[in-house]
Amino acid sequence: xxQTNVSRRVTATILSMSQLTxxxxxxxxxxxxxxxxxxxxxxxxxxxxxxxxxxLLIIITNIFxxxxxxxxxxxxIATTGLLLYVVAGAGCFFIDNIYLLLAMRALLGVSVGLIxxxxxxxxxxxxxxxxxxxxxxxSAAMNQMGGVVATLLAGLLATIKWNYAFGxxxxxxxxxxxxxxxxxxxQLGNTNKGAFPFQPRQLLKFHPSVIGMLLLMTIFFxxxxxxxxxxxxxxxxxTEVITLIMVGLDVAxxxxxxxxxxxxxHFRQSVKYFAPLLFLLGYASYLVPTVTMAVIxxxxxxxxxxxxxxxxxxxxxxxGGKDSATTVMPLLSAALYLGQFVSPLIVLPLAKVLxxxxxxxxxxxxxxxxxxxxxxxxYATRNFQxxxxxxxxxx
Numbered sequence: 197x198x199q200t201n202v203s204r205r206v207t208a209t210i211l212s213m214s215q216l217t218x219x220x221x222x223x224x225x226x227x228x229x230x231x232x233x234x235x236x237x238x239x240x241x242x243x244x245x246x247x248x249x250x251x252l253l254i255i256i257t258n259i260f261x262x263x264x265x266x267x268x269x270x271x272x273i274a275t276t277g278l279l280l281y282v283v284a285g286a287g288c289f290f291i292d293n294i295y296l297l298l299a300m301r302a303l304l305g306v307s308v309g310l311i312x313x314x315x316x317x318x319x320x321x322x323x324x325x326x327x328x329x330x331x332x333x334x335s336a337a338m339n340q341m342g343g344v345v346a347t348l349l350a351g352l353l354a355t356i357k358w359n360y361a362f363g364x365x366x367x368x369x370x371x372x373x374x375x376x377x378x379x380x381x382x383q384l385g386n387t388n389k390g391a392f393p394f395q396p397r398q399l400l401k402f403h404p405s406v407i408g409m410l411l412l413m414t415i416f417f418x419x420x421x422x423x424x425x426x427x428x429x430x431x432x433x434x435t436e437v438i439t440l441i442m443v444g445l446d447v448a449x450x451x452x453x454x455x456x457x458x459x460x461x462h463f464r465q466s467v468k469y470f471a472p473l474l475f476l477l478g479y480a481s482y483l484v485p486t487v488t489m490a491v492i493x494x495x496x497x498x499x500x501x502x503x504x505x506x507x508x509x510x511x512x513x514x515x516g517g518k519d520s521a522t523t524v525m526p527l528l529s530a531a532l533y534l535g536q537f538v539s540p541l542i543v544l545p546l547a548k549v550l551x552x553x554x555x556x557x558x559x560x561x562x563x564x565x566x567x568x569x570x571x572x573x574x575y576a577t578r579n580f581q582x583x584x585x586x587x588x589x590x591x
Contacts, residue, residue, distance in 0.1 A: 198286075205378040212371040213315040214335040215342030216281060219364060220250040220308045220533075221344035225420035226439040227354035227361040234358045238294050244421045249298050250305030250352065251537035256311025258436070258530040262522045266579050270314060271381040278312030278372040285365025292359070304365070305533075312529040317521020320513040321384065329510045333456025336506040340453055340498075342367070343446035351439025382519030400526045404577035405512040406531045411570040412504045413535025414542065415475050418563040419445070419499045421540050430556050431487055441491060445498030451508055452502030455531050459503065462512065469576050476567035482560040505532075 197403035224231075224464045225247055264273065267449065284303035291297045319331045321329075342400045346364040353360035423442065427433040452459075459467055481493030516524035543566075555561075 203378070205374075206380065209371070209374040209378045210315060210322075211335060211338045213278075213311050214309075214338040215345075215480035216368055216371055217308055217312050217315060218339045218343040219346040219367070220254065220304055221283075223343065223364050224348050224361055225437060226347055226424055226442050227314055227358060227423045227439070228421075230354045230358045231361075232425070235294050240425075241544070242294055242298070243539065244302055244544075245298055247421055248417070248537045248540055249301045250308060251533035251535075253302045253305025254309040254533040255314065255530045255537070257306050258313065258526040258533075260524045261313050264310075264324065264385045264500075265522050266591035269381040269383050270318070271375060271379045273310050274314055274379055274405065275372065276373045277307045277314075278368050278375060280304075280580070281311065281368040282306035282365055282372065284370065286362055286453075288365075289359045291582045299559070308533075309529070313521055313525040315530075316509050317384070317525035318382075320516065320520035320525070325514045325517075328513050330457035331462040331505070332506040332509040332513065333453045333459075334458065334503060335453075335509070337450050337453025339505070340446045340450040340502060344443050344450060346448060348439060348443045351435055351442070355435055365450050369440050399456070402512055402515065402527055405508045405515075405524070406527050407573060408570075408577070409466040409505075409508050409531040410535045411566065412471060412501075412508070413476075413532050413574060414539045415535075415540035415563055415566045415570060416497065416501050417536045418543050418559050418566075422543075422559045423494070426482075426559070427490060430485060431490060441494050444491070445494045445501075446497050448498035449502030452499050453506055456503070456506045456510075457575060460507070465506060467503065469571070471507065472502045472571040472574055474503070474569050475570070476564060478489035479563040479567065482557055485557075521583050 228243060228247065231246065232238075232240070237244060267331070268276075280303060284300050286308060288297055288300050291300060316332065319335060320328065323331055346367065349364045350361040353363055402572045420442070422437075424438045427438050427441070459470075476495045478496030478500060479491045480494060508557055509525075512524045512528055543559050543562045546562045547555070551558035551561055
C-alpha cells in the first residue's frame with residue numbers, strides 16, 4: 197500500500213492503537229489511593245510502581261523491536277501486542293498479591309512495547325512529511341482521549357472495589373478487531389538498511405528528541421504518581437474529584453493535539469518552548485494550597501503534555517523518514533517510558549532529601565527544577581532554522 201492510497205480505515209486503526217498506549221500507567225493513577233489503602237502494609241514505592249513498572253518492560257521490548265520487525269509483519273506484531281494487552285491488563289482484576297500484580301503490569305509493558313512504535317511509526321511510513329504535524333497531533337489527541345475514557349472509568353470502577361479499575365484494559369478489544377480487519381501486513385524491517393536504532397550513531401543523530409522526551413516524561417509523571425495522594429491529604433479530595441481533575445487534564449491535552457498542526461504553523465519559532473514553560477507554570481501553581489490553583493495547575497500540565505509529545509514525534513519522524521517505525525520511534529518510545537519509570541525513582545528521593553518527608557508538595561518543587569533543566573535543553577538543542585525543509589512546507 198502506497199502513501200497516497202491509505203484508507204481512512206487504516207488511519208483509524210493506527211490511531212486506535214494510539215488510544216491505548218497512555219493507559220499502560222496513567223489510567224490506574226486515580227485508583228492509587230484506594231489501592232494503597234488495600235495494600236496498607238506495602239511500601240509506598242511499590243504502589244507507585246503499579247503506574248511505572250510497565251515502562252521498564254516497554255523499554256526492553258523497544259530494544260528488540262527492530263530485529264522483531266525483520267521477522268514478523270505489522271499485523272502479527274500488533275495482534276500479539278493487543279492480545280497480551282487485554283490479558284495482562286484486565287487479568288490484574290483476579291490478583292490480590294502485590295508482587296503478582298506487578299508481574300502482570302510488567303507483561304502489560306511488553307504489550308505496549310510492541311504497540312507503541314507502530315502507533316506513531318506507521319504514520320511516518322504511510323504519509324509524506326508535510327502531513328506529519330497534523331497526524332502526530334491526531335495521534336497524541338487519540339492517546340489523550342484514551343486517557344480520558346480510561347481514567348474516568350478506572351476511577352469510577354475503583355469506587356466499587358480497587359481491582360475493578362483494571363477492567364479498563366478490555367478497551368483494547370476494539371483496537372484488536374480493527375487490526376484484524378484493516379491493518380495491512382507490512383514487513384517494516386526489510387525497508388530499513390540502516391543501523392540498529394539503539395547504536396550510539398542513531399542515538400547521536402536523534403538525541404535532541406530522545407533526551408527531550410526523557411525529560412518531558414520524567415516531569416509529566418510527577419503528576420499521576422503523586423497527585424492522588426497529595427490532593428487527598430492537602431485538599432481532602434475524594435477519589436471521584438481526583439478522577440475528574442485527571443480527566444480534565446487529558447481533555448485539555450486532547451484538544452491541543454487536535455489543533456497541533458495549526459500550532460506548528462502559527463508558532464513555529466516558539467512552540468518548542470511551550471512544554472517546559474507550561475510544565476513550570478503547572479507545578480508552580482501547586483505551591484499555592486488552594487483548590488482553584490490545583491485545578492489550574494492540572495490544566496497547565498495537560499496542555500504541556502499535549503504540546504510536547506506531538507512536537508517531539510513530529511520533528512523526529514520527519515528526520516527519520518519512512519523508516520521511522522524501526523529507527524527513531526523505538527528510541528522515542530524507550531525514552532518516553534524510561535522517563536515514566538525513573539520519575540518516582542528520582543523525584544521521591546530528591547524530594548525527601550531536599551525538602552523533608554513532611555512537605556506534601558516537595559515532588560512538585562523537584563518538578564520545577566526539572567522544568568528549568570528541560571528549558572535549557574530545548575534552548576541548547578532546538579533551532580528552527582536547521583529543521584528539515586518538510587516542516588517549513590506546512591505554512
